[in-house]
Amino acid sequence: MKWSPAWIAVFCVVLISDIAVAATLTTDPITGLPLDPATNSRLNLGNEPTKIPVSAICNSKTEADFYSVYSPIDETIAWYTSHLKEFKHAHAYSGGRSRDTFYNSGGTIIVTVTGELGQEGMKVDTHAVVYYTLQPGISEKAILAMLHEKIVCS
Numbered sequence: 001m002k003w004s005p006a007w008i009a010v011f012c013v014v015l016i017s018d019i020a021v022a023a024t025l026t027t028d029p030i031t032g033l034p035l036d037p038a039t040n041s042r043l044n045l046g047n048e049p050t051k052i053p054v055s056a057i058c059n060s061k062t063e064a065d066f067y068s069v070y071s072p073i074d075e076t077i078a079w080y081t082s083h084l085k086e087f088k089h090a091h092a093y094s095g096g097r098s099r100d101t102f103y104n105s106g107g108t109i110i111v112t113v114t115g116e117l118g119q120e121g122m123k124v125d126t127h128a129v130v131y132y133t134l135q136p137g138i139s140e141k142a143i144l145a146m147l148h149e150k151i152v153c154s
Helices: 005-020 073-083 140-146
Strands: 050-057 060-068 088-094 097-103 109-115 126-135
Touching: 073 097, 073 109, 073 126, 088 140, 097 140, 109 140
Parallel strands: none
Antiparallel strands: 050 060, 060 126, 088 097, 097 109, 109 126
16 A cells, blocks of 8 residues: 555654653652652653552552653652652662662552662663552561561561
8 A cells, every 4th residue: 555645644643642651640640649750651640550459468449550761760769859758768679670668657659669670779771760658558578578578467
């Protein structure tokens, strides 16, 4: 099939209109917390989260939103540090990845930033950020264990 200029124009209009309606969130829907603008790709295709199925951690109902992030890990951590000032911040390295968690004192809201694979301290891109809500909240000990890919319910 030969593409005429008219078909090319129609294709471009459809493509542009699809891009124009892509949602760009500024806050996470389940937590209401601010969302790093780097969760929107450089192509401005939107940043709707991938919903992680409802589950339980330490007998707490857990809802989570997963976002890809398009920036280096140090920039992402700096952004969350400046925007979640009232949250506690913990850092760990496990499974070949940098992990930073921001959490409220009640253990009901957690934001975890995970880096791409790399040696500790290595400049890598951000793999993802996940926003969690937990009802009832979990202990600080349980939150810190999650940084090391463990579950400790106490």
